[in-house]
Amino acid sequence: MIFNTARNFLSGLFFIAAFCFCFSTSYSQNAKLDSLLSELKKRSFTGASSGGDTEKVKLLNDLSWEFKSIGSYDTAMNFAKAAFISASSVRIGTNSGWEKGIGKAMTNMANIYADKGDNDMAFEFYLKSLKSYEKTGDQKGMAGVYNNLGIVHADIGNYDKAIEFYFKALQIKETLGDKKGVANSYNNIGNIHANKNNYELAIEFYSKSLEIRNELGDKKGMAVPYSNIGAIYAKKGNYDKAIEFYSKSFSIRNELGDKKGMADLYLNIGAVHANKKEYEPAKDFYKKSLSLSKEIGYQEGVVVAYNNYGETYLEERKPAEAKKVLLEAAQVAKKIDASPELMRACFSLSECDSALGDFVSAYHYHKLFASLKDAITNNENNRLIAQMNAQYAGQKKDQAIELLNKDKENQRVIAAAESKKQKVILFSVCGFLLLVIGFAVFAWRSFLQKKKSNLAITKQKDIIEEKQKEILDSIYYARR
Template structure:
């Protein structure tokens, strides 16, 4: 046990020493009294370090930081100073100053797009409106915080938004609505392990349970919150928990314990400089003394509360404390003083729009006048009391009706939203399917184009290959023809010329004649060869013209007539080189045979189609 205590002490000492060294380093930077960014950061950090332990000193450092020239490079940090100082002023009940700083922060956040700090500025403004009992304005700003927190996906801010909205509902006596929001806040704080926020939410739940009369539950929640707050050294939360426990004990009529808790809370608030909460706690202590019948002691504590209210100009604190003092004087039978304080309470209550305090004043004054036998005045204030009570009851009924109507409309709206959401989901699914189909069709179309291009390219390559093969075939055929026809003819001419040189001149004429015949034959072969490979002669019509020329050369010297009968539909038929050449060679052979061996006088040539894929030539 000693070891554990020693280690704990050393750990705390080392932390404190480290923090003091940090403070000393920052103070050294500040001591140079410069107006640069480094000094600004140091002053800001000092404000943060003293925020919990010495709020007054923290305020001084933050105010010093506000005096630095504004630079855009530390815009975010400057806004943080505005929000932090605004929060400290809020705790002291200096709502005007707090408003000013948070609005300055909000203006800068909108200019520099600082979303997180903007949400905190909205939160600070909302808290000020709530303390001034301007609940609609407070709710508006807290809802803005919640919207921004959802956009930022900041669970801590979301939890804070629910917690603050719960407090607004509590101020409006909507206990069930407040409880729901506090539970949401607690769940979020617990999820992100934010123990400081969790302690606030738990204490708020404890407060609701206390209002509902569930004192054991209220005490359990509040004591859990107190344990967490003490562990975190969160003095504000510790003070609130003590104050709430005092309230619970008062409801249980355990006044001694209630006083102990209230005194602990008041002491911490005084150390923190939180005058508003200190004043409210002093008023609560006065109420304990009132419950015990110790009216003079109650007046003493209420007097302390009044002095604080006067210092911070807090109308709400004035209204409640004046009412407490009035009831104390009433019990002491000091009716004139009681009436004076009831009037003062009613005036302040009208300022904060608290008609319940006004109603209490009317009822009490009616009782005072009745005790003094001033029945006319007693009746007058009783009528005012009854009218105000009826008005409040009617308004409460109207509010209850409006709440039910709002819940109905909200349920209806939620159903419509759910229907629209499902409809949107169906549309999204349909759109997704449509996009998938479009993508598939586009992919298929792209594949078809690619396949088409590949097939086209393949056919082109095949055709080129076929064409190349045909060219090679023609070249080979030409080579064979040159070798067979022209080569043999030239060889014959060469032999004949050799013999002619060796023979007698008288016989040379015969050899020269043979050379001429062979040369003519060679020229004819060359002409046929060139004609066969010329692409201009691909049509059957050109082939027939060649046939006619050959027929004239062979048949006319023999005094033989000839006639060509060609189907006109075949004129444009295209023949490749091989077919054209073979057809012409067959035709030449037939004409030569007819001229040499037929002893005929007329040759009839007919070219016609047999069927779609074939034609015939009759001679």
């Protein structure tokens, strides 16, 4: 249990209520959060939160999800724990605990751990949530957990396991008729094939996802496989097809007002033109991405656009123009602690200064580049070690899932055998009782028949005795 006492439960609710007053204004720009926090305040101070109810559990779980989405992980975890406590106190008939709410709360906790890179804890809580969903046969909840397990395995590079879980999720979603979920699963499976360089299979699954999205009229969903298919064609060197699919995705994102998505697509289209040695169109698209990223405060997009823009000038052998842009890239990268992009900028700046004949500055930037590269390499080695540990832990969790399923099957077999045994015993007892009853009836009827016969014999005996008496009396009378 996450909280073991009723006092902790009430303290948790008091914390949540106080939290609403302290932080509701901080997130007022997020309409969904503002609405959820307002609703929680009403429930917390009108007595609606004194007992466990399913609507409150849903509200707490929704808040956990929203705070996770904006990166407020500690707050998200607090709401997930509060949801767990509240769900555990709900009474359904004679049972205590709403398993669906408990499962969702533990799924939220697992998602938070996964986002923070703590894969061991993510696996642990996904497994716990899976048990809750299995208790009630919540197929939708189980499909969600299988999908999330696939994502974690994909993140650590365990692609075979990832695809296995994605297919488990897909099978359930197909059974439920969840077309949107099926489309998501197809896209996820496509991502795995793309990471494994199985480009034809990747396009096949992306196309399946796209077809369903189109049937549903889900334009936002259609933009994703369009972008993914474009990326596959770019990797294959089929640049015209890449631009075709990127443009389709861009058209949808533009219609929906998705400026971040538009900024990313400007970068992708620019990169395709750069690969085709079409430098002017490439720079035009990089400038568009840069402008849009600045407009929405998308700093990661800003630094990538600067680097791409500067490198294009270098390709054109214009080191002076390149250096101006690359210095901007280095400044933004340092500000947002984007080490890979800072390393990239330093390498290009070293190239610029070498071309300009400023070898001292070139050496300076090359040293910075080498230092950043070493640090990133060390971090990457640590990440790989952590990844291997996570894969090992993941295998252990997978074995636990398999053992859980086997245990459930064993329990089912044992229960069936026990039921059969009980039936045999019941039938045997019933048969024995029928024999006893039959014997008793037979004995009783025999007794009655014997009694009747005895009465007849006695009566006959009396008649005979009476006749004998009459005869004797006649004899006695004759003697006299």
